Amino acid sequence: MKHIAILGSGFAALTTIRRLRALGVRDAITVVSPRNELVYLPSLIWLPSGQRSGDDLRIPLARFFERQGVRWHRGSVLQVLDGGRRVATDQGDIHNDVLVIATGGRYLRTLPGIEHAVIPCEGIAAAESIRDRLASMDGGTIAVGFSSNPKEPGAVRGGPMFEFLFGIDTLLRRQGRRERFKLMFFNPAEQPGQRLGPAVVAKMLARMQALGIDTHLGHKPLRFEPGRVVTDGGGFDADLILFMPGLTGPAWLEGSALPQSDGGFVAADESCRVRGMEQVYVAGDAGSYPGPEWMAKQAHQADLQAGAVAKNIAAEIRGEPTRHGFKTELVCIVDALDSGMLVYRRGRRNLALPRTRGFHWLKQYFEARYLKAYR
Template sequence: MTHIAVIGAGFAGLTAIRTLRKLDKAIDITLISPKAELHYLPSTIWIPSGLRTREDVIIPLANFLTRMNVNFKAAKVTGLKDNGRTIETDQGTVTSDGVIIASGGQFIKKLPGIEHALTPCEGVEVAEQIRDRLKALQGGTIAIGFAGNPNEPTAMRGGPMFEFLFGIDTLLRQQGRRDAFKLVFFSPAEKPGNRLGEKAVESLLAEMDKRGIERHLGHKMQGFEANKVKTEGGEFAADLILFMPGITGNSWFNNSELPRSAGGLIQADKHCKVAGFDKVYVAGDSGSFPGPDWMPKQAHMADLQAEAAAKNLLAEFKGTPANHTFKVELMCIVDSNEKGMLVRRTESGSTVLPYCRALHWAKRGFEKIYLQKYR
């Protein structure tokens, strides 16, 4: 029986499994991940305010894997060899006839003193630390910012930082404490969020002005100290620092012959196939794909890439053309804990719907519908 291994239990990995099983009821599938859990990171923005807890955003996958008839290997991948046929893990090797790599990326933590900053998208535990630090603070400066991978324009996480920024502002206002704090948004980009489109940037900056949030933009990062953000354009004090660095490839990629982009990600074509490898595909943050420099890879985009990867891998086994591609689409709701702004961008244009309460509830509704697939 043909055996496919899927590496990673995030958006791309689980969408790949659903697509594979929908198209082939008999194929043997193994999921390799440290835990049989989906960590729904888009909702961690609501943990500091108490709208969500870890139990709300960590979804056990036992029921899903049983329904999908998927084997589970609890392990961390450490390498790939034999042209992709052998996956090395800290719990032994896994052999397969085809592989879909969806193990995400890792944050570039090279700035001096970066240990003094919290990186929100690292997961639930960090979101809980932000919640607890906010509770303990009586006042002061909160600095929130992000940077990218200079060699991989698409490898960044800007959207969530706007959500933490506006969400914290909303929370402090609801608590009657906003006057005791200064919020500063910082980024080496002069127009942060430019990947969302010009209209979106204008709306985000206008929202900062409306909320009295200061900005420190257009200056290359130099590093951090325990209570300080340092840039080439000056430094400023901060009692709490949230910073999202750029993303590069997982360390286990180094223990493989996988082709890498300049930014350290796995080089793939428009069909999500890894260049030079037989029946090895990649989706989401792990890969570097052809497309516009604003193209995202996480969440919705990872789902679209995973569908294409799964369809093409099965096509190869069946001897049919593996020519499925993915639509390039940026779709997100930038939330503020009580309102949301919708941003949709495609190669034909962009749409921005201004902040309103209905979009906040739409984001919560999407969460419920999406997670129902895995409960």
């Protein structure tokens, strides 16, 4: 019997467990994470409007782990040592025969004054703070923007920021307060959101213009000050700043002997193997993978990578070839509280279906269907 250690309890980690068990792998699995819960990050966009609460998005995992025959080790990863065979945590060491790294990435907080901005996808507390700030404001300027990792431009999560922007616009209109607010979207690129596809970018910018949302594009953010955004193209006042910086790898990676990409992620091959290491895999935001420049850092892509990891581990245990790769695919619904636009990208195909109320309902249906496996 092999001992499989999985670091993390997010999308990639949980999908790896489900796929391993579905493939008939009955070997021991230990999950290492600080909390045995899943936070459903895609629905953070609905917290400021009250369509969701924090409790709606916290999914306890104890029963799921029990059903899957998984042991949970409560702890935070400190280092990966001995060629991946030993994981040092703040609650002791975990030895393994197969290691899966799925701890996710972290946001670059290097921009001066980043403490003056809210990073919405950091978690429930951040999204709730946006809700509370909006409720307390009588008017003013709300600035929404994002940027990437300069050493790895693909390490960006811009889609949710479009959703927060359009969602806030919808919320203020519902409340009859929109005319008291100025919404400003800022980005260092003149055509932001290229990973969604050029046609999508054009539609996003046209939608902003139609809604009276101002833009400050093509200028690199230099710093944030209390009540102000400063870029290399000038500055502007803002009473509330929502900003999504680029992503990099987990902090513990800096103390481990694992290969890293230029952007600070675990370097992986096309089969999600950590380069130069035996029986060590990575899935999700912690890794850097070969693929098209538009490959997204999103839950759907993490699930696809986790599926490849599970297939390779199962094949390895059976003594079969381990050449399973993952599909590169982008699927998302850019939601605005009352409607949504479906975006799909794979290979040369890039679709952007018009906004409808049905896509908003579809996004809610997918949330319920996805989480059913863990409840």
